[in-house]
Amino acid sequence: MFLRNGWKVTLRESPDLQLGLQGDVIYAEVKRFCEKKQDRLNDRAMLDAPDDLLVPLDDPTQTEGRTAWEQIVDVAIKKASVYMEGAVTFWSSKATASVST
Numbered sequence: 001m002f003l004r005n006g007w008k009v010t011l012r013e014s015p016d017l018q019l020g021l022q023g024d025v026i027y028a029e030v031k032r033f034c035e036k037k038q039d040r041l042n043d044r045a046m047l048d049a050p051d052d053l054l055v056p057l058d059d060p061t062q063t064e065g066r067t068a069w070e071q072i073v074d075v076a077i078k079k080a081s082v083y084m085e086g087a088v089t090f091w092s093s094k095a096t097a098s099v100s101t
Contacts, residue, residue, distance in 0.1 A: 015029040016029050016030045017029075026087065026089070027083075027084050027089040028090055029090070036060075
């Protein structure tokens, strides 16, 4: 995705990627999430909806024990050691992204 849009991409140990564009540099940490029961429920709701309808996704608290935002915060805190001080670092997965500076 970045390469196709003119970014220079360098694989690193930590954070996973260094991304450069027009003299600016940012870093990316890639988080891999496993599919969960809630993902399958949300996929079904989206498949059953008309094409022009935004589908509200269910709160994952019942199936996962924590809200989606609490899970994102937990991962961001856990990954804090890989952030580059003074640089924009983001982590992403299939469905979510978070930015810290």
